Amino acid sequence: MTMIAYLGPAGTFTEMAALRYLQLKYPDLEHYPSRMCPYPTISQAIKAAENGEVEIAVVPIENSIQGGVTMTLDSLWQSELLQIQQAIVLPIAHALITRAEKLTDIKTVYSHPQGLAQCQQWLDQHLPTVQQIATDSTTEGLHTVAEDITAAAIAxxxxxxxxxxxxxxxxINDQPDNFTRFLVLGRTATTTQGTHSSLAFSLKRNMPGALVKPLLVFADRQINLSRIESRPTKRSLGEYIFFIDIDAPIDDPNFYEALQELQSVTENLKILGSYEVC
Known part of the structure; x- marks a missing residue:
C-alpha cells in the first residue's frame, strides 16, 4: 500500500483528498491501513516525497475563491524530482468549531490562512472584534479549542x-460553491496521456512583450490555457515564474511542438506533469 504524506494533522481537507486518492487507487478495499503520514507544513510533506520517505504527497494547489496556494507553487518550482500524477477537486465547507455556547463568548478564531480568507465576510459580520490567528493547518487550533472555551477554529x-x-x-464559508484542487505528487510520472498538463517557466529578460512570446506559442496552435499564475523568482524585484495549466496531454503532437518552441523563448522551463482530474 502506498505511503502518503499530507498536510496534517488528521481532519484537514488535505487528508480528505488523500483518502479520496486511496479510494480511487484501491476501490476494492473496505478499510485502508494506516499509511497516512501527516506533516505540519505543505513544504515538509513535499520534501518527504522528494526524499523518498513516502511514495506520494497530497497538497492543495488552488482554491476557487482565494486562488493559488503559494507554498505549493514555490515548492513545485524548487523540486527537482516530483511530478504531478493526479489532481483531485473537493468541495469545501467550513464549520465554526468551539465549546463556546454563543458567538459573543468567542475571543479568538484559529485556522489556516486559506480557511480564514474563505470565511472573511462571515467573520466580519458575525465576529467583527474577534482576534484571527493563522495556523499551518485548519486543525492545528483544535487543541486550543479543547482547552479554551473562548477559542474557536474554522475546520x-x-x-x-x-x-x-x-x-x-x-x-460559514462566504461562497457556497467553494472548491479546492489538490495535487498528487510522486517521484515519477505515471502517464503522458492525461487530460491536463502543467508547466512552469521563467523569462530571459524583464522587457516589453517578454510574456507575450511564450503565450503566443500556445495561441498559434489553438492550445487552451486553463490557468496562469505568477510567483516572484526571489532573485530580484519584478522577476517572476509563471505557472500554466493546459488542456492537453504531453504526448499530444501539437503540444510537443509547442514545448520545443517554448524552450527558445524562456529561461528555465519545467514540465510538472500530465494527469487526470478527478
Whole structure:
C-alpha cells in the first residue's frame, strides 16, 4: 500500500483528498491501513516525497475563491524530482468549531490562512472584534479549542468529529460553491496521456512583450490555457515564474511542438506533469 504524506494533522481537507486518492487507487478495499503520514507544513510533506520517505504527497494547489496556494507553487518550482500524477477537486465547507455556547463568548478564531480568507465576510459580520490567528493547518487550533472555551477554529465537520468538539455554526464559508484542487505528487510520472498538463517557466529578460512570446506559442496552435499564475523568482524585484495549466496531454503532437518552441523563448522551463482530474 502506498505511503502518503499530507498536510496534517488528521481532519484537514488535505487528508480528505488523500483518502479520496486511496479510494480511487484501491476501490476494492473496505478499510485502508494506516499509511497516512501527516506533516505540519505543505513544504515538509513535499520534501518527504522528494526524499523518498513516502511514495506520494497530497497538497492543495488552488482554491476557487482565494486562488493559488503559494507554498505549493514555490515548492513545485524548487523540486527537482516530483511530478504531478493526479489532481483531485473537493468541495469545501467550513464549520465554526468551539465549546463556546454563543458567538459573543468567542475571543479568538484559529485556522489556516486559506480557511480564514474563505470565511472573511462571515467573520466580519458575525465576529467583527474577534482576534484571527493563522495556523499551518485548519486543525492545528483544535487543541486550543479543547482547552479554551473562548477559542474557536474554522475546520471541517470531519475534524470536529475526530476531535470530539461541537460545531456552533455550519457552513460559514462566504461562497457556497467553494472548491479546492489538490495535487498528487510522486517521484515519477505515471502517464503522458492525461487530460491536463502543467508547466512552469521563467523569462530571459524583464522587457516589453517578454510574456507575450511564450503565450503566443500556445495561441498559434489553438492550445487552451486553463490557468496562469505568477510567483516572484526571489532573485530580484519584478522577476517572476509563471505557472500554466493546459488542456492537453504531453504526448499530444501539437503540444510537443509547442514545448520545443517554448524552450527558445524562456529561461528555465519545467514540465510538472500530465494527469487526470478527478
Amino acid at each position: 471541517s465537520e470531519r475534524a470536529a468529529e475526530i476531535y470530539n468538539l461541537p460545531i456552533l455554526e455550519f457552513p
